[in-house]
Amino acid sequence: MIATDDLRFFLAIAEAPSLAAASRALDVSPPAVTQRLRALEERLGTHLVDRPGRHLALTDEGEVLAERGRAILDALGELDEALAARRGQVVGHLRVVAPLGFGRRHVAPVAAAFQAAHPEVAIDLTLSDRLGSVPEGTFDLAVHVGEIAGAAPGLIARRLAPNARIVCAAPAYLAARPAPAIPDDLRGHACIALRENDEDVTLWRFARDGREARVRIEPRLASNDGEVVRGWALAGRGVILRSEWDVADDLRAGRLVRLLPDFAAPEAPVVALLGARRRARAARTRRFLDALAAALDPAPWREPAA
Structure with missing residues (x-):
């Protein structure tokens, strides 16, 4: 017999890339996870997880337990929710x-x-x-x-x-050089790239009057953290292409200046x-x-x- 706590425990393992990650998700030590998994396998009389290297791979029996267990927990959750809804909760x-x-x-x-x-x-x-x-x-x-x-x-x-995407830079950066008039002018500027969402972050695209312009920048600085990229721009280190939600306050306050206002980057x-x-x-x-x-x-x- 398998309990709902066992199902939740095993699903945490099934959805984690490693036992260490599962232990963090469960907020217990890795040895405790290993011990409980071994006890569950012994009780069910079947092998549930293979561990090639540092990664986890479910056996066929483990896949069945994860799929059926998830469906059972979903159904129980729906039952709880239906009863709670009758109480207005x-x-x-x-x-x-x-x-x-x-x-x-x-x-x-x-x-x-x-x-x-x-x-x-x-x-x-x-x-x-x-x-x-x-x-x-x-x-x-x-x-x-x-x-x-x-x-x-x-x-x-x-x-x-x-949410628009906006090219901008700090007044201190622009004080030392002319602002770009067309996208191609960005090739002569210190551009800063944000690596996110597996995008081609060095290809900046713009459109005006139905025509597209593409510029391959050569970033002097790059990061996968938006706060870091924005901080570099505020410090006058270069030009960024950032989401409107992230730079709108800086633009209104004059900490950043919008560039190429007649050219629209793809919406986000x-x-x-x-x-x-x-x-x-x-x-x-x-x-x-x-x-x-x-x-x-x-x-x-x-x-x-x-």
Whole structure:
């Protein structure tokens, strides 16, 4: 006989790349995870996990247990939710994924407020700029900024807010050189690249009057952290191409200056991605999505229309 706690334990292992990662997710020591897994395998009389090198690989029996166990836990969660709904409550475990910077600034406050309003909901917010590397079955809702590439098929997308991408630099940087008049002028500037979402970050694209212009920059500085890139730009180290949500306050305050205003970079809208599984249609997921949409409408980084 297998208990629901055993199923939750095994799913944590199945969704982790290693036993060390599983131990962190379960908040127990690696030896404790190994011991409990061994005891579960002995009780079931079957081998569930192979460990080639440092990685985990489920056996055929492990795949069956993970698939059936996930379905059982989903069904139990739906039962709890249905009974709670009759009492006017929202319950359950909500797993949200969001980009690092945007998640800290705009998703985390919504998550805290939502949990305070619905104490029976437990929220797990994971911040990652590599949505494609996050398995679809490990989240109920993901927030993504920009073009959707590498996400699992079958995800349901909902647009949350507009978000332009803007070329800009600090006044101190521009004091020593003329501002670019056309995209090709960027080749003579110190450009700063942000590595994210597996994009070709050194190819900057623009459009004007229906014509596209592409510029291959040679970054003097590059980072995978948006805060670092923005900090370099504020310090006068070069030109950046950043999301409107990240630089709007700096532009309004004059800490950064918009460049090439007549050339539009590709939009990077904020979208929510719902998993295809039934959990994504749960009341807690729908209500959290509505709360997030309300917080982003109108987009807090845009000036109200006159």
